[in-house]
Amino acid sequence: MKVDILAFGAHPDDVELGCGGSIAKATSQGKSVGVIDLTRGELGTRGSAEIRDQEAAAAAKVLQLAFRKNLAFRDGFFDNNEAHQMVIIQMIRLYQPKIVLCNAIEDRHIDHPKGSTLVSDACFLSGLKKIMTKDEAGNIQAPWRPAHVYHYIQWKEIAPDFVVDISNHIDTKMEAIHAYASQFYDAKSDEPSTPISSQNFLESVRYRAQNLGRLSGVAAAEGFTVERTPLIQNFDDIA
Secondary structure: OOOOEEEEEOOOOHHHHHHHHHHHHHHHOOOOEEEEEEEOOOOOOOOOHHHHHHHHHHHHHHHOOOEEEEEEEOOOOOOOOHHHHHHHHHHHHHHOOOEEEEOOOOOOOOHHHHHHHHHHHHHHHOOOOOOOOEOOOOOEOOOOOOOEEEEEOOOOOOOOOEEEEOOOOHHHHHHHHHOOOOOOOOOOOOOOOOOOOOHHHHHHHHHHHHHHHHHHOOOOEEEEEEOOOOOOOOHHHOO
């Protein structure tokens, strides 16, 4: 099954936090979007891997994803090596996306930049015909390299190379985030506090989108960094 956009996250909820509004906008326009989580987030302080599985499935419905898959890499300990790259290459060749979205290039959590580099490297390698992979049925996969690889922004304030207007989709983004009830602010929860479980953090997600929107002349936006200089054909291509 081909998709227009394939988004990767090191953990369930990374994609929702980083680019949930952009995904909601894409699916509302009829584009097909799939999400692949690298780990089950089993090292998370709150909740459990089983709970995160359920929450990820609920968030997928909110975002109207074509599919969501979890590769079950080891949370905190997966590596950017050949074994992991080959798995990602199989996914890229299977779904043949034009656009790949992946973790922030630099961040507080070590899995985020690690996942970012892993997916980016796999996107390049996936286009090399001398690297052979097979699908689940044993068929040899054709090489495929996404046209664009964009990195969303997470904990750290990274200056975006471009932003996407999500003014009409910020509420859907927040609904998808709230699907992860075990991870985020709940006044009645007796779970331990974490950097992302405070009310301030949840409010900061909306505020960041609103602030990027303010800077761009819209109500809300999400920022991305690029790996190569974007090209426009005409000056008026920029909103």
